[in-house]
Amino acid sequence: MESDMRSIGEMGRDSGLGVSALRFYDRAGVLVPAWVDPVTGYRWYAPEQLGEARLLARLRRSGMPLADIRLVLAGWAGGETGLVPRLLDGHLRRLERGLAEAREELSTVRALLGHQETSMTTAPATTTARLTVAGGELAAALDAVRFAAGTDPELSMLGGIHFDIEGGALHLVATDRYRMAVARTSATGHDGGRVQATVPTPLADAMRALLTDGAPARLTVDGDKVELETQGRQVAGQGLGEEFPDYRRLSRLPEGRRLTLDVPALRRALAAQDGEVCVLTLTDTVTVGDDDSTGDRVGVNPAFLLDALAAGEEMLLEYVGPKAPLVLLRRDVEDAFSLLMPVSLEA
Structure with a gap:
């Protein structure tokens, strides 16, 4: 292995992608590490892959679909001068159409809200x-x-x-x-x-x-x-x-499975994360990191989860599904809980 190769943590920091995103793009065959340690499974990236990773980060932030990202990177690496601009222009047109459609729908929603406000009658509220x-x-x-x-x-x-x-x-x-x-x-x-x-x-x-x-x-x-x-x-x-907002409606969720949290261990692991997204692996316990177990995986903002964990020492996590909010339950404060929206692990 060459000494100037970057570890996955270094590549995540230098490219702006983050470790969980690099793992995702490796599994998707979009940005495959130059070398993987056969014993530890740890990923290493060649120096010339940094530019490709930074380009990938920009495409990801633009919301480009994964299929198009794959073609853009292939064209960029191969010196293709015709395909890449067409893909970029096509994506920009889709975004513009989507924005126009969103404006139209939101205008309709505003009109419906205005109609609802003028048509509803409510009893005077106690103040x-x-x-x-x-x-x-x-x-x-x-x-x-x-x-x-x-x-x-x-x-x-x-x-x-x-x-x-x-x-x-x-x-x-x-x-x-x-x-x-x-x-x-x-x-x-x-x-x-x-x-x-x-x-x-x-x-x-x-x-x-x-x-x-x-x-x-x-x-x-x-x-x-x-x-x-x-x-x-x-x-x-x-x-x-x-x-x-109507918090009662927002907190109305299906019942999920509850896992006891090792709060001190989670705090230590989350404090070591340097990106905006980390992966929680849920088996019988909750651990930080995308390991090879068969547990559920969910992306979270590590800083946000640390804030929630700072509120108590004895906590449970209720997991409903990968797209539903995570529910953190306090044992030491009556009826105390917090909801944390998951972060997508897909491009």
């Missing part, structure tokens, strides 16, 4: 609630969901923690579209209807900072105003005042 919660439980619930709060300025309604009060329960919810976390804590003092408010993350963080001694806390929601008081200290501010 005021005063309740008491255990400070320690509220702190744990905030910690369980905070990592999933959105930061996209284009989706300001997701930039906070949603407080959903109904009966004797307070649910806290956060989502950034790619993941969602939900936790529940018991509450007393509110006998009215359902009251909801989305608390901006800075205000939610200020609330959490008050909850240091576990003393009972009084939460007041009055329209868009939210206030928390404990031990003679209080913090108050305005809610986001925008409609939050």
Whole structure:
């Protein structure tokens, strides 16, 4: 083996493809390593393959189908000057047609939404609630969901923690579209209807900072105003005042198989990942890496999964299927769970 060959990790870092993508393209016969160790099965790439891998990464980001990628790479490697431009032009035309069709469909959806808003009649919503919660439980619930709060300025309604009060329960919810976390804590003092408010993350963080001694806390929601008081200290501010997604509908999933997670081992393995996608192999356990076992494989964002694992020490993973969200269940916080959208392992 030549000393200047790249390992799969080095090739993934230098090309922008990532290790899981390189493994996929090897199995698909698109970018085959120059040498595979017959003992360990470890892949090694020749120096001249780096340019091909970088080209492949760009084609992948453009959304080009795998069949066309294969032909482009073959033409590029063979010096073909006629086929490759035609393939690129054809892909661009498909993207433009797809964008035009998407605009048309979304315009129809907007019209349907407008019709629905004007035709529906709803009873006046309850907007005021005063309740008491255990400070320690509220702190744990905030910690369980905070990592999933959105930061996209284009989706300001997701930039906070949603407080959903109904009966004797307070649910806290956060989502950034790619993941969602939900936790529940018991509450007393509110006998009215359902009251909801989305608390901006800075205000939610200020609330959490008050909850240091576990003393009972009084939460007041009055329209868009939210206030928390404990031990003679209080913090108050305005809610986001925008409609939050129906988290109950989003979390309605078929029952899957549950696997106990070795949280410390998973954290160590995920911390060693340097790409945006890693592979989980699910057998009787959950491990990081695309091994040769017969278990299910699912792609995840390792940073997102690390965030979810940081929320607890005793956790279960519920696996519904390769396209369904992964469900991470907490054992130490009542009714706490998080959903993590999988990442496609296909080009």
